[in-house]
Amino acid sequence: EAQVTQNPRYLITVTGKKLTVTCSQNMNHEYMSWYRQDPGLGLRQIYYSMNVEVTDKGDVPEGYKVSRKEKRNFPLILESPSPNQTSLYFCASSSRVSSSYEQYFGPGTRLTVT
Amino acid sequence: AQSVSQHNHHVILSEAASLELGCNYSYGGTVNLFWYVQYPGQHLQLLLKYFSGDPLVKGIKGFEAEFIKSKFSFNLRKPSVQWSDTAEYFCAVRDTGRRALTFGSGTRLQVQP
Numbered sequence: 001e002a003q004v005t006q007n008p009r010y011l012i013t014v015t016g017k018k019l020t021v022t023c024s025q026n027m028n029h030e031y032m033s034w035y036r037q038d039p040g041l042g043l044r045q046i047y048y049s050m051n052v053e054v055t056d057k058g059d060v061p062e063g064y065k066v067s068r069k070e071k072r073n074f075p076l077i078l079e080s081p082s083p084n085q086t087s088l089y090f091c092a093s094s095s096r097v098s099s100s101y102e103q104y105f106g107p108g109t110r111l112t113v114t
Numbered sequence: 115a116q117s118v119s120q121h122n123h124h125v126i127l128s129e130a131a132s133l134e135l136g137c138n139y140s141y142g143g144t145v146n147l148f149w150y151v152q153y154p155g156q157h158l159q160l161l162l163k164y165f166s167g168d169p170l171v172k173g174i175k176g177f178e179a180e181f182i183k184s185k186f187s188f189n190l191r192k193p194s195v196q197w198s199d200t201a202e203y204f205c206a207v208r209d210t211g212r213r214a215l216t217f218g219s220g221t222r223l224q225v226q227p
Contacts, residue, residue: 033214040123042204042217043158058214090157102148103215105158 002027004106006091012112013081021076021109023091030096032074033103034066036087043090049074081113116141118207120218127195128226135190135221137205147188148206148215149179158204164188200225
């Protein structure tokens with residue numbers, strides 16, 4: 001089954017404790033992206049990657065890092081989480097060769113930073 | 115920068131009522147337009163999309179949307195809503211020069227039985 005998976009689905013952590021949220025897709029998509037969803041603000045893009053070893057900032061990249069060492073994986077790293085990073089995070093992927101540019105979303109990771 | 119406005123933040127309807135959710139975007143060039151739905155506790159799913167051609171597009175579950183270029187709008191419609199349509203709906207726009215989607219803030223639809 002074609003899908004985007006994220007782990008963990010729920011995470012409660014404390015300020016300053018480094019964490020990684022993993023994202024993996026099995027559709028051989030070149031493009032992957034991270035969004036955060038906050039009430040009243042919709043989804044905002046954090047980082048995206050056009051292909052392996054190619055990443056770029058989205059609209060709200062501060063406090064986040066990403067890496068793209070393999071095509072299927074695109075982890076999101078919070079080196080020193082802060083309470084304002086409490087949010088619902090979605091990973092998405094799409095194919096560059098597809099004309100539809102449809103993005104497929106993962107199930108989301110709800111992060112709480114205390 | 116591209117922006118997307120969804121003016122209805124929370125809509126409450128009775129079953130069988132008609133639905134129209136507004137979406138306006140700011141970019142004046144060529145765009146691709148999408149509506150996504152997020153059911154409670156679930157991830158986003160694509161409802162429908164517009165790339166070119168007939169400005170009236172039909173999606174899944176009886177939804178449709180009309181692209182009006184002169185108004186920079188892409189409103190979502192459904193003639194008769196069901197309780198199962200209770201969800202949050204997001205309009206998204208991609209200008210053809212970028213890969214990223216710009217999302218609206220979402221509209222929460224609550225359908226009462």
